[in-house]
């Protein structure tokens with residue numbers, strides 16, 4: 001179900017300045033991710049996986065090169081334009097869920113919709129649907145600390161999809177979960193990719209998790225090495 | 230949920246902290262409103278002064294008296310168009326705690342000179358003609374429910390009667406309404422009725438009230454009047470009514486300065502407490518702010534939410550403080566006391582409310598500024614590396 005390129009990295013360069021030293025993470029990174037793809041990014045710690053995700057999500061800027069999203073370069077957008085672009089196009093899933101501790105599942109999932117022009121009724125409907133997709137329709141009134149790790153991650157997934165973005169970025173989404181729960185989450189991501197057509201880029205260090213993706217990219221010393229699953 | 234909901238959620242996060250902060254703000258505005266009410270009523274206690282009226286008192290100090298014989302001599306001075314006189318009565322009604330701001334005056338000339346008392350002409354005539362009259366301010370008449378023709382006992386905590394008592398029975402013959410700016414919290418009885426019964430210090434008066442032909446003549450009249458009684462037993466000190474009223478207000482202590490000092494200190498303290506607590510609260514939320522930015526909330530929007538939170542804190546605490554001040558002032562008014570009567574009607578004016586609300590918003594903005602700035606600067610990438 002893969003189609004046109006959703007993301008294109010061309011000659012991406014990323015350097016960090018640490019005092020007098022310059023640390024070069026990527027020198028000439030090239031990558032095309034078609035719409036509807038599900039990519040697992042693997043690689044040793046410190047190889048730049050998180051940095052890559054941050055750049056894909058418009059949280060970090062490349063030092064050089066360009067990142068195209070659906071044909072237009074995002075590295076040229078201003079901070080506020082990037083915020084709006086993220087709200088509309090990207091959903092994030094984190095290793096430690098990063099839910100708002102004081103808010104119920106419903107409110108957590110509703111948060112991204114505050115950035116839309118949807119009416120309160122439509123929002124409620126969307127939140128309900130998102131929670132049902134992740135199988136938590138009956139836990140909508142619970143706060144994060146009243147939920148298990150797997151349930152919290154499912155709330156986070158509902159939050160990531162509620163605004164219906166094309167792209168989901170997941171950084172070690174199962175890193176904090178036991179095997180059974182991890183499987184549930186990975187199957188859910190697979191379902192979102194297969195049935196809802198979400199393009200997913202998932203960082204993981206777990207080869208078993210990577211098998212759920214359509215393809216694996218190995219990042220090492222600033223270069224990709226592709227392996228089909 | 231809205232941004233407003235996010236502000237409320239921020240406040241609801243640590244309830245004890247929020248309650249303590251609300252309490253601090255509450256106290257500050259309670260103090261402010263009550264003190265400001267005192268100041269405002271003090272400023273209005275004497276009413277506006279007239280440019281061409283003078284007051285003579287004993288040079289030693291204004292609690293010493295003057296011989297009544299001075300009045301006729303003052304009336305002869307060139308530039309003087311009218312003269313009256315008054316004596317402090319130290320009055321109360323039935324019980325000493327029902328203090329009355331009472332004066333014994335010469336009825337005809339006094340009400341002529343102080344036309345701003347605004348008395349119905351027929352009532353004024355009744356007050357002048359009746360020997361045992363009392364002229365009552367509207368506020369006092371309403372407070373005690375006195376009506377025209379009613380006989381009331383007015384007692385003095387200074388003067389004794391020759392018959393051993395200290396009560397002058399009087400009949401309410403006139404009620405003055407004031408002209409809006411003039412307080413109506415005083416009462417007046419005829420000097421003659423007062424003087425003929427009193428046991429000591431007869432034929433003495435406290436103040437001579439002089440009306441001049443024009444304000445330009447004030448200096449000249451002041452010089453001539455004081456020259457008349459130079460080297461006599463009781464020398465006079467004549468000043469403009471404006472200066473006299475200002476001196477009266479000074480006697481009450483410099484309340485304005487006290488208010489500035491007390492509320493200023495309270496505000497600075499609360500500014501530090503709230504500002505510090507909010508900065509801490511935002512620091513605790515660094516991770517959550519990073520998540521919001523990731524979701525697409527812009528930095529200015531997050532800053533607005535933070536400032537909204539502190540403004541709301543200041544408004545909620547402050548408005549409860551104002552409400553409590555209303556309660557205290559109303560209670561103080563009904564309990565009544567010797568002290569309060571000097572302040573005329575003690576009330577929280579619309580100006581005080583407006584200033585207080587302005588201060589609340591300012592307090593909210595100032596205490597929110599640094600936390601909001603810190604929230605804006607939260608860097609998503611480094612925040613996630615930390616957590």
Ligand SMILES: Nc1ncnc2c1ncn2[C@@H]1O[C@H](COP(=O)(O)OP(=O)(O)O)[C@@H](O)[C@H]1O
Pocket residue numbers: 016017018023025043044045046047048049050051052610611
């Ligand atoms: N803000 C930064 N400043 C300096 N160095 C950084 C910064 N962010 C990441 N790095 C460095 O970049 C490299 C890649 O980091 P990261 O993308 O987190 O790797 P991974 O997620 O693959 O473990 C690491 O060596 C890290 O120390």
Ligand SMILES: [Mg+2]
Pocket residue numbers: 049050051
């Ligand atoms: Mg990482």
